[in-house]
Amino acid sequence: MVSPPGAWRWILLPVLFLLLVSVPGGHVGAYPERPIRMIVPWAAGGDTDAIMRVAASLLEKDLGVPVVVVNIPGASGTAGAREAKKAPPDGHTIFSVHDYIHTTFYTGVADINYWDFVPVCLLTSTPSIVAVYGRARWRTFRELIEDAKRRPDEIKAGATLGSTSHFFLVLIERKVGSRLWRYVSYEGTAPRMTALMGGHIDVAESNLTQLDKARAGQIRFLALATEKRHPSAPDIPTLREFGVDVVYAVNRGLMVPKGTPGSVVARLEKACESVARDPVFADAMLKQGTDVRFLNRGQYTIFLRENDALNKALAEYVGFKRR
Amino acid sequence: MGRDAITGCLLLGLSLWLYRQTAEIPRPHFVSVGPDVYPRILLGLLAGLSVALLGADLLNRGGRRGRGGGRPEARIHRASYRDVFLTYLLFGGYTALIPILGFRAATVSFVAVLSWCLGPKTVRHAVLCLLVAFVFVAAVHLMFEGYLRLLLPRGILP
Amino acid sequence: MIDLWLTGLSRVLQPDVFLSLAAGVVAGLVGGAIPGITITMTVILVLPFTFGMDPLQGVATLIGVYVGGESGGLITATLLGIPGTASTIATTFDAYPMARKGEPGRAVWLGMWAGLLGGLLAGIPLVIGAVTLASLALKFGPWEYFSLFVLTLSIVSSLSEQSLLKGLVAATLGLLLTVVGSDPLIGAPRFTFGSEYLRTGFPFLAVLVGVYAFAQLMRELEKRHEGQPRLLAAGSASLAISHRRIIREVFQQWANLLRSTLVGLWIGVLPAVGGSAANILAYDQAKKFSRHAERFGTGIPDGIIATESANNANVAGSLITMMAFGIPGDAVSAVMIGALIIHGIQPGPLFISTKPDLAYGMFSAYFLATVLTVPIAAGLLRLLLRVVSVPLQFLVPVILVLGAIGAYAINNLMANVWTFFFFGMLGYVMVKCEFPIPPLILGLILGDQIEVNFIRAIMTESNPLLFLTRPLSGLFLILSAASFAWGILQMRRRAVPGGLPAPSVRG
Known part of the structure; x- marks a missing residue:
C-alpha cells in the first residue's frame, strides 16, 4: 500500500462529485409522474x-x-x-x-x-358536539345553559384556545348572548376528552369519534351542532332544538x-x-x-x-x- | 476565575437579556396567565442558579486547584481536536448541502470525505471509503424511500 | 374468560399474525437500536404496512414494534452509550460503564432478562385490572401532573455525579429551550426573533440524539489518539455469558425488579408522561433503596435491572390506558389508536367488552412479543455487535447520517437537522464544562407539559396553594424537596477524597 500525496484528495473529490451529480435523472412527463x-x-x-x-x-x-x-x-x-x-x-x-x-x-x-x-x-x-363530564348534574343542554348564565365564569370549558374547539363554544356564547364559560387550555381532542372523563373540566367540544365514551357514560353528549339529527346518533338532540342556531363542524x-x-x-x-x-x-x-x-x-x-x-x-x- | 464562574456569568447575562425580551411576548386580555409568565419564572430561576454557580466557583477556587491536578482534557492529543473540529465542520457543510444536492448526493460525499479524513491516507482506504459511502446510501435509500416510504429531501439540482 | 384467551392466543399463533408480529419485533429492535430512529418513528414507518392487514394482525405488528423497540434501545444504550430512545437515558448510567469494563454481554442480557420479567409481570394488571388502573389515572389533574414532572426533574438533577447545582442549571436550560417557539396556550411566538425556523421550536428527539451522538462520538475520536482501548475493544469474546448466572442475578434483586416494574407500569398508565420519566424514576428508587448507592453509575447490575424492567412495564401501562379508555398513553400508542381507527375501530371504554376477540388478541400479542423479543434479540445482537466493532472512521459518519435522517423524519423539516447539529455542538461543550446532560434532556421533554399543566391549574382554580394542599400533588413536591436534600447529603459524603467515577457522557 502506497500513501498517496495530498493532491490525491483534490482529484478524488471532483471525480466523486461528478459521479454523483450524474446519478439521478429527471424528465418531463404527464402529471402525475412521481410520488x-x-x-x-x-x-x-x-x-x-x-x-x-x-x-x-x-x-x-x-x-x-x-x-x-x-x-x-x-x-x-x-x-x-x-x-x-x-x-x-x-x-x-x-x-x-x-x-x-x-x-x-x-x-x-x-x-x-x-x-x-x-x-x-x-x-x-x-360535526361538533357539546359534551359534559359523565357525572355532571346537567342532563340537558338547556340545564347547562341556564346554570352557566346564572354563574358565568365558573363552569370550566376545556379548549384549544384560538382554535375550532374554542370558537365553537364562543359561537354558542354569542348566539345565547351571554358569557358562559371559564376557558381552560387543553390542546387536542385526546387530552380534552381525558380531562373531561376525569372531571377536571366540565364542558368541551367533542365529536362522534368519541361516541363510545358517551355510550359508556364517561362523558355525556348534550347537543349536536348539525341541522338535523345525525343518523349515527339519533338520540342526541341538535342545538337548534334548544333554540340555539349554531351549525358547526x-x-x-x-x-x-x-x-x-x-x-x-x-x-x-x-x-x-x-x-x-x-x-x-x-x-x-x-x-x-x-x-x-x-x-x-x-x-x-x-x-x-x-x-x-x-x-x-x-x-x-x-x-x-x-x- | 474558573470555568464555572465564566459559565455562570454568561448564563446570568443570557437570562437578563432574555428577560428583557419577554416584554415582546404578546399578552391577550382574555387569559389569566399570559404566555410571558412561565418564561419569566424560568429566567428568574436561571439567574439565581447562575449567581450560585459563580459564587460556588469563587469560593471553591483554591481547594479545587489543589485537588484536581491536571484536567483530563489537557492530556488529549492535538490531532484528536483536529478530528473533532473536522467532523463538526464537515457535518455543518453536509447539512447546508442537502437542500442543494439532495439527500443522496450530499450523503455519499459526506460519508466518503469524512471517513477518508478520519482514516489512514492510503489508496486502499480511499477506495474503501467510496465503497462504504455508496453501499450505505444505496441501502438507506432503498430502505427508507423504497420500502418505508419516507421521502428524503430532494435537491434543487435534478 | 378462558375461552377468550384461547381464541386470542390461537389467533395470534396463526402463521399470518405470528409472522407479522415477529417482523414487528425485528423492526422494533433494529429501529430502537439505530441511534436517531426512535420507537415512535419506527411505528410511524411501519404503520402503512398494516393498512392491508386485518385489524388484529395490524395491531399485533405495532405491538411487536413497541415491545421490540424497548430492547433495541437497550442495545444502543449499552454498546454505544447513546440512548436510542428517550426511555433509555438512565439505562446508559450503568449499562454503558459495565460494557466498557469488558462485560457488554452481561450488561445487555441483564437488561434483556429484566425487561422480559418486568414485561410479563406488568402484563398481569394489563389483563385483570386495566379499567381500575386507568380510572385511577383519570384522577390526576393538572396539579398532580405538574408536581410529578417537577419531581422527575429534581430527581434527575440530583442524580448528577458532580454537582447538584450544575444539574439544576442544565434542567433549567432544558426547560428554557421548550419556551422557544410557539407558546402552548395561544401559539404566540416566544424568543423566535422573527425567525420562521425557530417558530416550530426544538423537537426533543433531534436534541436528544444530537447531544448524545455527537458528544459520545467526539469523545471516542479524542481518545483514539491516546491509544486508549476503543469502545468494545474486548469485542465479542465477552459476549459469551452464562444465561443461568444472569437470570439468577436478576432474581436476586426481586425487590428492585418488583418496585421498578410498578413504577414503570404506573407511569405508563398516566397519559402523556412517557417512558423517559419511568426510566429515571425507576433508577432513582433503586438507588435510594440500595445499601450501596455510591456504586450506582459505575456499572452495577442494579441500575440496569431497574431501568429495563421499568421500560417494558411502561409499555404494558400505556396499553392499559389505551385499551381501557382509548386514551393514548404516549406517542406510540397514539399511532396505534390511529391504526385501529383506520381499520374502522375506535378504541374507547367499551372496546374490551364489545370487541373481546380483538382485545384478547392484543393481550396475547403483547405477551407473545415480550417473549419473542429474547430469541430475536439474541440473533440480532451478534450482528449489531459486529456493527459496533466497525472502525471509527466509518462509524462516525454513518451514525451521524442516521441521526440526521431521524431528526429530519420527526416532522419532515430540514430545520431539525440544523437543530441536531447545533445541539451536537452544545452537548460537546456541556461535556467539556462538566455539565450533566440527562437533566437538560428531561427538562426539554417535560418542559411543555410542566408549563401547560401549570397554566391549566391556574386557569381552573386561581388559588396556587392547591399545588401543596391537594394530597398527591403535595406529596410529590415534598418528595422533590427530599430528593434535593438527599442529593446534597450524598455530595457532602462524597466530598471526602475519593476517585472520580469513570468518565461517561453523564459528565
Missing part, C-alpha cells in the same frame, strides 16, 4: 391523520402513483402550512387542511391563510400551492371526487364519526370565503388581535 406528498400538518394518530390516510390510499388508486402522507406537526399546524406554501406548485405536493387555517390567521399565530393556496376540494365534515379538504397549473388542479379535483364517491371511503368515515361532504373547487372557494368571514368575526369577538 405525491400529502402534507398533514398534525401528528400521526390524530383525527386529521386518520381521515387523510384513508383518503391518500384511495387517491393513490385513482392517480396511479403513491400518495405519501407526510406529517409536519408544530406551531398549531402552521409549520405544515408553511412547508406546503413553499413547495413547488406542480401538484406533487398537496396540503390537507381544516378550519384552523382561518383561526390561526385571525388569532395572529400565522400569516398564512387560505388565499395562499389553490383550493382543490372539500372532502369531509366532522370541522371541515377537511385539500389544497395545492399557489401557481399550480389549472390542468393539474382539475386532475386532482377529479381524483378527489372519485374518493368522495367511493363506498369504501364513506364506510371508513362513518366509523370515524365524519360525514363525507364533497365540494368541487368552485364551491369550496365560496365555502372558504364564507368560513373565513365567520372566523374573523369570532376572533374579534373573543378579543384576538392580528399582529
Whole structure:
C-alpha cells in the first residue's frame, strides 16, 4: 500500500462529485409522474391523520402513483402550512387542511391563510358536539345553559384556545348572548376528552369519534351542532332544538400551492371526487364519526370565503388581535 | 476565575437579556396567565442558579486547584481536536448541502470525505471509503424511500 | 374468560399474525437500536404496512414494534452509550460503564432478562385490572401532573455525579429551550426573533440524539489518539455469558425488579408522561433503596435491572390506558389508536367488552412479543455487535447520517437537522464544562407539559396553594424537596477524597 500525496484528495473529490451529480435523472412527463406528498400538518394518530390516510390510499388508486402522507406537526399546524406554501406548485405536493387555517390567521399565530393556496376540494365534515363530564348534574343542554348564565365564569370549558374547539363554544356564547364559560387550555381532542372523563373540566367540544365514551357514560353528549339529527346518533338532540342556531363542524379538504397549473388542479379535483364517491371511503368515515361532504373547487372557494368571514368575526369577538 | 464562574456569568447575562425580551411576548386580555409568565419564572430561576454557580466557583477556587491536578482534557492529543473540529465542520457543510444536492448526493460525499479524513491516507482506504459511502446510501435509500416510504429531501439540482 | 384467551392466543399463533408480529419485533429492535430512529418513528414507518392487514394482525405488528423497540434501545444504550430512545437515558448510567469494563454481554442480557420479567409481570394488571388502573389515572389533574414532572426533574438533577447545582442549571436550560417557539396556550411566538425556523421550536428527539451522538462520538475520536482501548475493544469474546448466572442475578434483586416494574407500569398508565420519566424514576428508587448507592453509575447490575424492567412495564401501562379508555398513553400508542381507527375501530371504554376477540388478541400479542423479543434479540445482537466493532472512521459518519435522517423524519423539516447539529455542538461543550446532560434532556421533554399543566391549574382554580394542599400533588413536591436534600447529603459524603467515577457522557 502506497500513501498517496495530498493532491490525491483534490482529484478524488471532483471525480466523486461528478459521479454523483450524474446519478439521478429527471424528465418531463404527464402529471402525475412521481410520488405525491400529502402534507398533514398534525401528528400521526390524530383525527386529521386518520381521515387523510384513508383518503391518500384511495387517491393513490385513482392517480396511479403513491400518495405519501407526510406529517409536519408544530406551531398549531402552521409549520405544515408553511412547508406546503413553499413547495413547488406542480401538484406533487398537496396540503390537507381544516378550519384552523382561518383561526390561526385571525388569532395572529400565522400569516398564512387560505388565499395562499389553490383550493382543490372539500372532502369531509366532522360535526361538533357539546359534551359534559359523565357525572355532571346537567342532563340537558338547556340545564347547562341556564346554570352557566346564572354563574358565568365558573363552569370550566376545556379548549384549544384560538382554535375550532374554542370558537365553537364562543359561537354558542354569542348566539345565547351571554358569557358562559371559564376557558381552560387543553390542546387536542385526546387530552380534552381525558380531562373531561376525569372531571377536571366540565364542558368541551367533542365529536362522534368519541361516541363510545358517551355510550359508556364517561362523558355525556348534550347537543349536536348539525341541522338535523345525525343518523349515527339519533338520540342526541341538535342545538337548534334548544333554540340555539349554531351549525358547526370541522371541515377537511385539500389544497395545492399557489401557481399550480389549472390542468393539474382539475386532475386532482377529479381524483378527489372519485374518493368522495367511493363506498369504501364513506364506510371508513362513518366509523370515524365524519360525514363525507364533497365540494368541487368552485364551491369550496365560496365555502372558504364564507368560513373565513365567520372566523374573523369570532376572533374579534373573543378579543384576538392580528399582529 | 474558573470555568464555572465564566459559565455562570454568561448564563446570568443570557437570562437578563432574555428577560428583557419577554416584554415582546404578546399578552391577550382574555387569559389569566399570559404566555410571558412561565418564561419569566424560568429566567428568574436561571439567574439565581447562575449567581450560585459563580459564587460556588469563587469560593471553591483554591481547594479545587489543589485537588484536581491536571484536567483530563489537557492530556488529549492535538490531532484528536483536529478530528473533532473536522467532523463538526464537515457535518455543518453536509447539512447546508442537502437542500442543494439532495439527500443522496450530499450523503455519499459526506460519508466518503469524512471517513477518508478520519482514516489512514492510503489508496486502499480511499477506495474503501467510496465503497462504504455508496453501499450505505444505496441501502438507506432503498430502505427508507423504497420500502418505508419516507421521502428524503430532494435537491434543487435534478 | 378462558375461552377468550384461547381464541386470542390461537389467533395470534396463526402463521399470518405470528409472522407479522415477529417482523414487528425485528423492526422494533433494529429501529430502537439505530441511534436517531426512535420507537415512535419506527411505528410511524411501519404503520402503512398494516393498512392491508386485518385489524388484529395490524395491531399485533405495532405491538411487536413497541415491545421490540424497548430492547433495541437497550442495545444502543449499552454498546454505544447513546440512548436510542428517550426511555433509555438512565439505562446508559450503568449499562454503558459495565460494557466498557469488558462485560457488554452481561450488561445487555441483564437488561434483556429484566425487561422480559418486568414485561410479563406488568402484563398481569394489563389483563385483570386495566379499567381500575386507568380510572385511577383519570384522577390526576393538572396539579398532580405538574408536581410529578417537577419531581422527575429534581430527581434527575440530583442524580448528577458532580454537582447538584450544575444539574439544576442544565434542567433549567432544558426547560428554557421548550419556551422557544410557539407558546402552548395561544401559539404566540416566544424568543423566535422573527425567525420562521425557530417558530416550530426544538423537537426533543433531534436534541436528544444530537447531544448524545455527537458528544459520545467526539469523545471516542479524542481518545483514539491516546491509544486508549476503543469502545468494545474486548469485542465479542465477552459476549459469551452464562444465561443461568444472569437470570439468577436478576432474581436476586426481586425487590428492585418488583418496585421498578410498578413504577414503570404506573407511569405508563398516566397519559402523556412517557417512558423517559419511568426510566429515571425507576433508577432513582433503586438507588435510594440500595445499601450501596455510591456504586450506582459505575456499572452495577442494579441500575440496569431497574431501568429495563421499568421500560417494558411502561409499555404494558400505556396499553392499559389505551385499551381501557382509548386514551393514548404516549406517542406510540397514539399511532396505534390511529391504526385501529383506520381499520374502522375506535378504541374507547367499551372496546374490551364489545370487541373481546380483538382485545384478547392484543393481550396475547403483547405477551407473545415480550417473549419473542429474547430469541430475536439474541440473533440480532451478534450482528449489531459486529456493527459496533466497525472502525471509527466509518462509524462516525454513518451514525451521524442516521441521526440526521431521524431528526429530519420527526416532522419532515430540514430545520431539525440544523437543530441536531447545533445541539451536537452544545452537548460537546456541556461535556467539556462538566455539565450533566440527562437533566437538560428531561427538562426539554417535560418542559411543555410542566408549563401547560401549570397554566391549566391556574386557569381552573386561581388559588396556587392547591399545588401543596391537594394530597398527591403535595406529596410529590415534598418528595422533590427530599430528593434535593438527599442529593446534597450524598455530595457532602462524597466530598471526602475519593476517585472520580469513570468518565461517561453523564459528565
